[in-house]
Amino acid sequence: AQSVTQPDIHITVSEGASLELRCNYSYGATPYLFWYVQSPGQGLQLLLKYFSGDTLVQGIKGFEAEFKRSQSSFNLRKPSVHWSDAAEYFCAVGRKGGFKTIFGAGTRLFVKA
Amino acid sequence: SQTIHQWPATLVQPVGSPLSLECTVEGTSNPNLYWYRQAAGRGLQLLFYSIGIDQISSEVPQNLSASRPQDRQFILSSKKLLLSDSGFYLCAWSVQLEGTIYFGEGSWLTVV
Numbered sequence: 001a002q003s004v005t006q007p008d009i010h011i012t013v014s015e016g017a018s019l020e021l022r023c024n025y026s027y028g029a030t031p032y033l034f035w036y037v038q039s040p041g042q043g044l045q046l047l048l049k050y051f052s053g054d055t056l057v058q059g060i061k062g063f064e065a066e067f068k069r070s071q072s073s074f075n076l077r078k079p080s081v082h083w084s085d086a087a088e089y090f091c092a093v094g095r096k097g098g099f100k101t102i103f104g105a106g107t108r109l110f111v112k113a
Numbered sequence: 114s115q116t117i118h119q120w121p122a123t124l125v126q127p128v129g130s131p132l133s134l135e136c137t138v139e140g141t142s143n144p145n146l147y148w149y150r151q152a153a154g155r156g157l158q159l160l161f162y163s164i165g166i167d168q169i170s171s172e173v174p175q176n177l178s179a180s181r182p183q184d185r186q187f188i189l190s191s192k193k194l195l196l197s198d199s200g201f202y203l204c205a206w207s208v209q210l211e212g213t214i215y216f217g218e219g220s221w222l223t224v225v
Contacts, residue, residue, distance in 0.1 A: 034213065036216075041219070097212060099164070
């Protein structure tokens with residue numbers, strides 16, 4: 001069965017510290033992988049995506065993610081977290097066309113001063 | 114550039130009343146269109162997707178329906194709302210032959 005797992009429901013990080021949000025997937029075909037961010041009461045904004053090629057992808061707001069096929073993972077990282085990064089983060093896996101995209105349950109990030 | 118708008122942003126409706134949420138996409142042609150629901154503290158549930166005018170697929174049986182009267186317009190409706198229909202509804206689109214989904218601002222529906 002196809003699935004996306006974000007093991008951490010919430011994470012608290014100090015401002016200026018590094019961040020890693022985990023994402024594991026199970027998908028039959030070679031997947032397209034995405035990370036989105038959602039601030040309270042707003043829609044989801046695309047942070048970055050991976051289709052093929054270099055397994056380390058750069059996104060907006062200083063985020064990056066690394067695709068590891070052997071581990072079926074696509075973890076999101078940021079070297080130094082800012083208070084404005086507090087939000088919910090969703091990992092997603094899909095394929096061409098978009099209508100088979102599956103979203104994880106999300107990880108809520110709290111940033112403490 | 115492409116933009117997506119949905120409205121209304123917030124809606125409070127009594128049980129048994131009808132619903133209409135609208136969504137339009139600008140700057141692209143023949144997009145795939147989607148309606149998702151996000152219940153409080155939960156992830157996203159795909160409700161409907163459409164690959165063209167009057168071509169709607171439903172992912173879950175429910176009290177809601179969707180229509181696509183024009184290429185870039187997607188409407189979510191209900192004839193009689195239930196309390197369980199409360200939630201955050203997101204319209205989204207993607208390019209037909211690509212895989213990235215782009216979301217609207219969302220609509221909060223509270224059924225009382």
